[in-house]
Amino acid sequence: MKIAAQEKGKTRRARHSEQMILFAVANRMFAIAAAAVQEIRSTDSLAVSANEIEQSEILKVRHTLERSHQTYYVVNAGAHFGLPVTRPTLVLILRQLRVAVLVDRIERMVDVAAIHSLPLAFAGEERRWYRGLTYIDDHVIPVIQPSGFLTTEEFRRLDRATNANSAPHDLEGAFQA
């Protein structure tokens, strides 16, 4: 009666290790693939290029960021994961997604050789949030799925809100012209 023997292989061992950034939000640790992050900036340095977005549907997004002629939605990671409110100091600007993520601090970078599948017991939103779990220095740390920060529907709603916010200004400009 070896349960372990009956279970399918649930640990994905990378042929090569994957470099991860460990970051903290409300004293919780998370890992994200370094390859998924384009840039890390302090919130202070981005204050001038951030715009407040007026919408009340997706509370974890309060600001947009303009980078390379693209509008990035700034997701508060604490609100995303349902954690206590903190004062984020850093922004992770993601690669290939119009998402930037507010986090408290970066812990360090690590090479991760194995990512364990999220146990089937976890059946909620976390299946979208996480690629799996990793075990580093006696800690089980969730590995972030970058595309899990905003769903397609949330992008659609935010785009609609952003366009609605900018429309009066466009109109104003048109009248002035």
Place this chain on the structure above:
Amino acid sequence: MIAEIQNADANSYVLLHLANRRFALPSAIVSELAPPVRLHTFPHTSSLVSGVIVRRGRIVPVYDVASILLGRTSPVHRFYLIARRTFSDGPESSAIPVSGECELVTAELQEASDNTLPHISGRLLVDDESIEVLNFDALLASDLARHNAPLRAETRP
């Protein structure tokens, strides 16, 4: 206890303590009694799951079954009973915090008088005590689980 469980027959059950009550699980789904290793928690929205433990290099989810069976989280636990939960995608090792030593017994399963509870598959008469035999899969999938469990388990340190 592992060797005993491996030799167990169809009428074998593992008795487990939750607070001051005893319940039984078929020994066929129980693999071991693990020491109280560290519970790791992270944000999630799955009711009943209080976190994970690492056991023999595997990550094992921990279910707070006391919240269903007793209506509250068991305040003290000394061990984790590792049992198999069956999903449509296959079996998965699962841990239940238990508050005392577990015991392997052989007894005849008696039909439950109240068969409206899907997570009770019957009763055992042990030492003049009637002990409910749990249907582990039904217990974790029951409406009772959804109603009694905390909505968000991640906030526990």
